[in-house]
Amino acid sequence: MDLLVVDDEASLRDFLTIVFEEDGWHVDTAPSIGDARAVFMKDPPDVVLCDLMLPDGSGIDLLREMKAHDPSAAVIMITAHTSPKSAVDALKAGALDYIAKPFDIEELKIIVRKAIERKELEDENLHLRSALEERFTFSNIIGKSPKMQEIFSIVQRIAKTSSTVLISGESGTGKELIARAIHYNSGRRGKFVSINCGALPETLLESELFGHERGAFTGAIREKRGLFHEADRGTIFLDEIGETSTAMQIKLLRVLQDRVVRRVGSNSETLVDVRVIAATNRDLSDSIQKGTFREDLFYRINVIPIALPPLRYRREDIPLLADHFIDKYSNVVGVPKKRISSDAMRLLEKYSWPGNVRELENVVERMIALEASDVLTTKSLPEHVLLGGAVPDMTFDLPPEGMSLEHHLESIQKIFMLKALERAGGVQTQAAELLQMTFRSFRYYAKKFDLIPRDSKEEDVVEVESEK
Numbered sequence: 001m002d003l004l005v006v007d008d009e010a011s012l013r014d015f016l017t018i019v020f021e022e023d024g025w026h027v028d029t030a031p032s033i034g035d036a037r038a039v040f041m042k043d044p045p046d047v048v049l050c051d052l053m054l055p056d057g058s059g060i061d062l063l064r065e066m067k068a069h070d071p072s073a074a075v076i077m078i079t080a081h082t083s084p085k086s087a088v089d090a091l092k093a094g095a096l097d098y099i100a101k102p103f104d105i106e107e108l109k110i111i112v113r114k115a116i117e118r119k120e121l122e123d124e125n126l127h128l129r130s131a132l133e134e135r136f137t138f139s140n141i142i143g144k145s146p147k148m149q150e151i152f153s154i155v156q157r158i159a160k161t162s163s164t165v166l167i168s169g170e171s172g173t174g175k176e177l178i179a180r181a182i183h184y185n186s187g188r189r190g191k192f193v194s195i196n197c198g199a200l201p202e203t204l205l206e207s208e209l210f211g212h213e214r215g216a217f218t219g220a221i222r223e224k225r226g227l228f229h230e231a232d233r234g235t236i237f238l239d240e241i242g243e244t245s246t247a248m249q250i251k252l253l254r255v256l257q258d259r260v261v262r263r264v265g266s267n268s269e270t271l272v273d274v275r276v277i278a279a280t281n282r283d284l285s286d287s288i289q290k291g292t293f294r295e296d297l298f299y300r301i302n303v304i305p306i307a308l309p310p311l312r313y314r315r316e317d318i319p320l321l322a323d324h325f326i327d328k329y330s331n332v333v334g335v336p337k338k339r340i341s342s343d344a345m346r347l348l349e350k351y352s353w354p355g356n357v358r359e360l361e362n363v364v365e366r367m368i369a370l371e372a373s374d375v376l377t378t379k380s381l382p383e384h385v386l387l388g389g390a391v392p393d394m395t396f397d398l399p400p401e402g403m404s405l406e407h408h409l410e411s412i413q414k415i416f417m418l419k420a421l422e423r424a425g426g427v428q429t430q431a432a433e434l435l436q437m438t439f440r441s442f443r444y445y446a447k448k449f450d451l452i453p454r455d456s457k458e459e460d461v462v463e464v465e466s467e468k
Contacts, residue, residue: 004040060090144320231272329369338371
């Protein structure tokens, strides 16, 4: 590993050389911008320690040059002249961190070690993302954790087959992204068609999946092709298949067994060449025991199982995902890519993410939209992430200075709502039942506390069903 130390103090350069060479680093040093530039351009090091004030200019100017030459350059600024402005300027220019002299050498070692780990992670992820874009046409399937690497390997191996796949995982873990990755690398010439089986009543779901003849029921004024026909020679993604009725499960079983589809109101059947990928956030084995899911259908869809881990079990992927979403929503808003402070990133890594990747994306989008500066700090984070899942002080002593009772009670309410959402796999109706709340009341407070994605459609489904 190569380290470049840029500082005009010879004693500090010598000291850092001795310390890091003992840890196995190859260390180059430079007393000025000109000397540092020559070293960097010849052979870019893995990490750079750069003083803020140098004899021939500003270390931030050198930082900008390095980032322009190599955007992945890992640069840590060090200075004896600290100020909030210089810290913000350094982060805006691309510094990974900013530390003040005199510093604790063990703390510096930790910062440098984290910098090299992050750089290696980013380099490997760039390679992975490039491969995914090339083969799957999806750049936001991101993961360095061993479990995600294993899943990527499975996707690559099974994509060329026509085997039925069952993807399980909590809401927001990216089940549809994996399904699309399988399809786009399969070579199948047909469409990728997706439907949420839990979002439609049974009669409408049957018509959507299989189509209907004109006059088959009231309102059927013309013939309709079903999604199985639309996905012919392609892939159909049956999301939340565990929400289907047993009657619908029988009809799906027939399609999987015989590859034939009968439109509602028709006496004839049509052959279809469709790969089926199903997904669920439920434990279907438990549903089988309860009699709400057919065992024979389970064995038909569970040919190749893929279990997606929740985000809290792959926290090493959070910085990569956050960086991806920062890049994405900075582009959406039309501003230069914002940077995130190390303190804010630590809180993102600490939070339990009951809504998984979807919740992380929602939080980052909110931060980008509301933060006026170029740096996302802890002040940019929503309150529930700042709490980090920690239960507030439950003692009943009134502080001498007094307290906001409303704020304290809301903090407690948010904690239990988050825990209910986590236990319910992100399903709001189930979370509301756990807390003995009405769905409408739960939804109101979940939106107030920013606990759920703004684009959640569960409320619409529940309201439609309640009206019926």
